[in-house]
Amino acid sequence: MRAALVNPPWTFAQSIYFGCRAPHLPIELGACKVLLEAAGHEVLMLDGALDGLSLEDTAERVAAFAPDMTVVTTAPTYLFWRCAQPELRVPRAFLDALGGRGGRTVAVGPHGSVTPETTLAKLGCDLVVRGECEEVVAALAGGGLADPGRVPSLAYRDADGIAVTGGPAATRFTDLPALSWPDAWIARHRHHHHRFEAEPDGPGAEVEASRGCPYTCTFCAKLDFRDKYRRRDVALVLDEIDRLVVQGVTYLYFIDEIFLPQKPLLEALVERPVAFGVQTRIDLWKPDMLDLLGRAGCVSIEAGVESLTAEGRALLDKNCRASTDDLAERLIHARRSVPFVQANLIKVAGDDPALVAAWRERLRAAGVWANDPVPLYPYPSSPDYRRLWGEPDGQAWERAHAHYLGQFDRFSDIQEERPAPLSELESACCRA
16 A cells, blocks of 8 residues: 655744744654554655645645555654644644555544544545544555455544544553654754754754653643553664764654653663753653763753642642652752753642742752743644543534633733634634
């Protein structure tokens, strides 16, 4: 089978999108590619930004390949599935430009994982994958397109309406082979995600050592994908990293939801000429492991603290045993060996603004950056959404979006303009 895997060129005008807008490696498509090629399929993988293609040019490249199946992602790389843009205008525009020339069309991403029927309707595609996509896409290529009813974790149209073949998929992941990327993509990937202590001195890249998280914080959108914690075989991770180093990569960002202490991986990274960044929980790291993290080449830590009171952290289901002072000391310790350490704070009812300001100033004096607490979007795949409205339905994204726009008069620093209503952003999708 011939399969096209597409990460379209993204635009986020008037979006609430919280993620980084620079190009990143589309990890989910790279994972699909390695499994498809292992099964003998022919694959074209395109990334609008890293290939330097417009949306129309991307569609033309796919059409020229004449695939039996075209897979398009609805969010820019696994890293941002849990903080995706709510609107589906870009993948819909790509499918419109493709115009039926790509074989069976398959959407993968966070939108279809939680609201499969709505995503199918908005995009007008043939199938939607629920949850982590790589093994489902491989099953479709292996005969499932002819009989999608036997493939789990799909939504598609049949004679009776829309069929859904089960809940979200969770890939085995632990034995996912090393991913490989085109040299031209790596050469274009000049962005070093969440790096602030130095200018890029070579290409950057993203890698994945673990998937999922053992915690269930109320604000985290992971109930329908990347939920259960799994750790990838270290030898496979190092094989992938070594390939990237040969391609000239000087900085890696681990897209893991929570980069937990893993001594064998860190000791192996000490010997490799590459810097890296992580996101984690600082309360899970002991001082000696933080020291090893710095020696291994870590130059950026994004640590979720969220609230400065035990009550606030309990409200968020953080399951954090450390005190606020303990968290501060751990962050300050990390800063001694890691050049950039950030404590993430979110707007939590009951947190005293004066306490927040004093705590932030204390950390800043020690070289640790802590953000001004910001409001969060109640993503349909988060416990927060379910606390507010119950299980997501066909209006879940519209409901969350209207709530967010109506509740706050100030938005994240990342959002450069006031976000627009979802109906306005998705005006083209409404034709489905």
